[in-house]
Amino acid sequence: MHKQPLLILAVCFILGILFQDKIALGESLIDGVAVTCLILLVLICFHSYLLHKIKTVFLMFLLFGGGIVLHFYNTSSPVGKLLMKKHETVSFKISQKLNSSEKYRKYEGIARKGSTTFNAIFYVPKNKEVLDFIHYYKADAYITQPKAPPYDFQFNYAQYLNRKHIRYQIYISEGMVSAQRNDLTWADWLKQYRLDVLNRIDETGISGKTKEFLKGIILADRTEIDTGTVRDFNRSGLVHFLAISGTHIVVIFGMFYFFLIRFAPLQFRKYAVIFSLVFIWLFAAFIGFGNSVLRSCIMLSVYFIFVLLQRKPDLLHSLALSAFFILFGDTQQLFDVGFQLSFLAVLGIYWLNQPLLKYFPKQNNYIKKLLFNTITISLSAQLATLPLVLYYFHQFSLISIIANFVIVPFSEIIIIFSFLITVLISFGIDFELINGMYDGIIEFLLKVIHWFAEVDVLFFENIPMNEIEVMSVSLFVYLLRAAILKFNVKNTMRLIMTALLFLMIRSGMTAFENKKEEVLVYHFNRNKIFSVKNGARVCFWISDMKNKTKILQYLVNPYCASRRVDHFEIKALSPTIQKVVFRNKVYDLK
Known part of the structure; x- marks a missing residue:
């Protein structure tokens, strides 16, 4: 204490x-x-x-x-139960743009139906106009409440929305009209200006994938990025590079600080740190206060406040203050996966980075310092977050370690270049030569990342992991520091005993699940699915194979990870079939 x-x-x-x-x-x-x-x-x-x-x-x-x-x-209190009809007239304004789907643009906003005001997710068909933050909208709509999934292995979207204080989904149909808002706040103006910058990026001559990369890496907008690019970043373990995180904030802070001390008048140089902190907070407000952005800004501010007060900076003090500030504003943020992974990554860097650096040669120049720190920081963060990554996503790629070693050292240059391009575009300055250079660099980068993502031999999915296993693996990571600092019999035995404990827990859980026989019926969109699990094998019968890819992603893979299934089969289910046979047993579909 x-x-x-x-x-x-x-x-x-x-x-x-x-x-x-x-x-x-x-x-x-x-x-x-x-x-x-x-x-x-x-x-x-x-x-x-x-x-x-x-x-x-x-x-x-x-x-x-x-x-x-x-x-x-x-904890959000439920809005009074709304009377659901096939068609409703709803007035609304949007507060955030969300990831688009194949059919809809999605927005988060505030709706009014009669005298009732409530938060909702809006689904607007892509053939409708693009919404903005400076208008009220009125349209015919269908209002529904998300339902909890019938089975425990499925993603609980209703609970996810509830933690964001959202209880309704609204599908816009016909007759949408708009009216200029007269109650705009400074936050609304910032959101609208950011949206204008995003639209200006769309108007440039650079390629589509480069545009979406630029929006994501600087303006924290990944709403229109294609699924293939997202898949590549996820499978290569480089999704943190695309999302705004501590690296981005530190690089942008350093760039602004560099310009201040080089080009500002002498009397202002002593205030360079303060002006740089003000700038990153303005930048954070501009792109939206995401968890990783807010955490990074708070930690950086606390660190330099300690420096300005001539006190020794403490990373854990900064981390704790960041958690307090975020959770005091909304305790539901604790259950956000990004919040958890962001803080665990910082704890991992604090706990393992310096011990790992001792195994590298002396860092007597900038290149060695950059290279070795990049390797140890990436490895520390990945080790610390690995238990939660397996728990939430049930997949891991060993190629991610190599990919981070190759890509992350160049991240500072890419972030600076992307920031400068964004600044030029926001002021309406369009240099075709610079844009062409940037486009070529990012296209090459995306090809390298795609190559890493395609190394299937090092990619593992459907990895089962429950809370007890997460705790045992986390204990192993905690004890790893002592073994790295002093590799002796005592520390080695602790690691071995922890590993054996994990294997015992895992073996017991797997044996327990493999004794179960389970028959389930699902309704995926309009698709009827029937599954039978017997031991470590399961068979899925699907009535419509058109959505096979999505069914694999959202149903089959989560089921296999949850039930610790080693092998699964997928078969077509004819509407006329009354019974199915699996492993010499007959199952009635009635």
Whole structure:
């Protein structure tokens, strides 16, 4: 507690949020917890010898209770049940542009139906006009509520939207009209200007894939990126390069700081750090305060505040403050996968980077420092996030380690070049030569990433992983630091025992699942699917093979990972079939 008080208090606050999310205390109990927190706060303010000894414990319980209370009030209360009709007239405004699908452009926004106002996801057909942030819209629509999936291995989209305080989906049909808004805030103007810049990028002569890459790497917009490119980044382990993260913020901060100290008048140079921090916060507001962006800005700001105050910077203090700021605003952010992976990556870098660097030659020049740090930082972050990556995505590629070693050293140049191109485009300056150079570089980069993604021999999918296995693998990563720092019998045995514990848990879980026989019926869009699991094998009968790729992605693969299935078959299901035979057993489809 004396060395890392903020981190421990942040952990207590997070445990309080998790407790409330799992137990869901009622309002009367929450009132009791709130009163207890007030009593603890009063006791902490008193000065006495006895209280001084237990003040730390009181503070930990205060943050734990604070997490419970705050999560209770941050949990969205349901909107009054709306009367669902086939056609409704809805007024709405959009607040965020989301990833498009094959048929629809998707937006997040606020809708009004009668006297009721509520958050919703809007699905607008692609043949309709593109929506913006400076208009109100009115249209005929179909309102629906997302339903929880029938089986535990399926992605719970209803819960995901609920954590974003969204309970309704609205499909726009006909008769959409718009009207200029007269209540625009500075945030709306920023969103609209960002949208204008995105549209200007579309008007340039660079290729389509390069445009989408540029939008993603600088303006945090991946809404129109094609599925093939997303697949390449995911399979090569380079998706962090496309998303705005700490690397991007640090590079942009450094670029702005460099220009200030080189070209600003002498009297302003001492304020270069402050001006650079102000700039990255403005940039973060412009692209939207995503988790990784907000976390990076807070950590960088705290770090340089320590520097300006002539105090020794502490990475864990910065990380804990970032968590507090984000979770105080919305405790539901804790359950966002990006939030979890972002913070775990920083913890991994803190825990493993320096020990790994000791195995590399002395960094006596810039090139060695850049190369060796790139390797160790990438490896540290990947090791720390590996348990959660396997838990959420059930896939991993060993080629990602090599891909990061090859691509990440050039990330600083690519980010700077992309930022400058975006600035020129935003001011309406279009240099065909510069655009052509950028287009060629990014096309070559995307081809290299595609090559890495196609190395199937090092790609593994449908990897089963549950919470207990995540904890055991995380324990292995935690103990790895001691073994790297001092490779002796004691530290090696700890790692071996942890690995054996993981294998025992995994073997037990797999044996338990393989004893089960399971028969399930699904409805995927308009497709009827029937599956039979017997031991470590499963067979899927599908009535319409047109959507086979999506069925594999959203149904078959998650099922195999959840049920620890080694082999699956897919067969066509005729509408006239009444019974099926699988492994010498007959199953009735009626």
